[in-house]
Amino acid sequence: MGAIGGDESVQWDKMNGAEVVNGGGSGAGSLDRIQVLVRVRPLSDKEIARGEPAEWECINDTTIMFRSTFPDRPTAPTAYTFDRVFxxxxxxxxxxxxxxxxxxLSVVGGINSSVFAYGQTSSGKTFTMTGVTECTxxxxxxxxxxxxxxxxxxKFSAIEIYNEVVRDLLSAENTPLRLWDDAEKGTYVENLTEVILRDWNHLKGLISVCEAQRKTGETFLNEKSSRSHQILKLTVESSAREFLGKDKSTTLVASVVRKTPQFVKFIQSGEKV
Known part of the structure; x- marks a missing residue:
């Protein structure tokens, strides 16, 4: 896992039975860093019923081993090293x-951050990121x-990207949204709903709405697989109470972004589908 600009940020990548996390944050005057974490998922009930062996094994806290069970692929074990494996x-x-x-948590100090999960269909991206969101x-x-x-x-907002169409997950309308580049704002989504949160329960309700509106479909591994990219954004603004309404008041603003793309990656062949 790594941080950009002095604060850590995490991305997760899942690779054919293993889940990897990757992320980023930003801060002035610091070196850019990225750290990558891998989480191995357990065999599913279907895989166990078919008698399939586990192809991934954690050797230690930073190394994961892949042993192919396919006759048409190399059988020699291959080791991969990351910042952390689980x-x-x-x-x-x-x-x-x-x-x-x-x-x-760097967001409460005014540092933008990102938590990014990606990997094979049914490797547990949504499951993991839901838990990470709750903890965060x-x-x-x-x-x-x-x-x-x-x-x-x-403040909370959420979008889905499906077949190159951007959609507001907090809106009942299915109208595609447009992306714009601004010299001050950077890249932003036009007319995107942003809700001011009342409390934690309010946010949990909004996340449930987002999950209900996502595109899903059946795959070989999962009867109800998420078929889209989902990006949840939580923006935190804070000011010292003693300076509220005064000229010297300074407000810290930063966002933590949760991204759950729908990627398929086979690292043994380098093929992306």
Missing amino acids: HSECSTKEVYQEGVKEVA VADIYDYINKHEERAFVL
């Missing part, structure tokens, strides 16, 4: 604590409750 018995809470927490927001609200000297405003 075996299939690791909980999402453990992955969050050791690989994502510092990145995600819980820690953000815990931080807010412990810092009463600052006033916080949290």
Whole structure:
């Protein structure tokens, strides 16, 4: 896992039975860094019923081993090294604590961050990112409750990208949205809904709405697989209460972005589908 601009950011990549996390944040005057974490998923019930062996094995905290069971592929074991690897018995809470927490919480200090999961269909992207989101927001609200000297405003937005069409997951309308580049704002989505959060339960309800509106379809591995890219954005604004309404008031604004793309990647052949 790595950070851009001095604060960590995480991306996750899943590779044919293994899940990888990758991310990014930004801060002035710091070196760019990216860290990559891999989480091995357990065999599914269907795979167990078919008697399929596990092809991925964690050798240590940074190395994962691939042993192909296909006769038309090389059978020699291949090792891959990452910043951190997690075996299939690791909980999402453990992955969050050791690989994502510092990145995600940089947002309360005015540092943008990103948590990015990608991998094979049915490798657990949505499952993992849902847990990471819950842990992140819980820690953000815990931080807010412990810092009463600052006033916080949290804003939430969500989009889906499916067949190159951008859609607002918080809107009942199915109207495609347009992307724009602005010298000050950067790249943004026109007319995107942004909701001011009341509390944690309010956010959980909004996330449920987003999940219900996502495009899904049946695959060989999953009867209801997410078929789109999903991007959830939580923006945190904070100001010192003693300076509110005064000229010297300074507001910190940063966003933490959760991305769950629908990628298929086979690292043994280098092929992307």
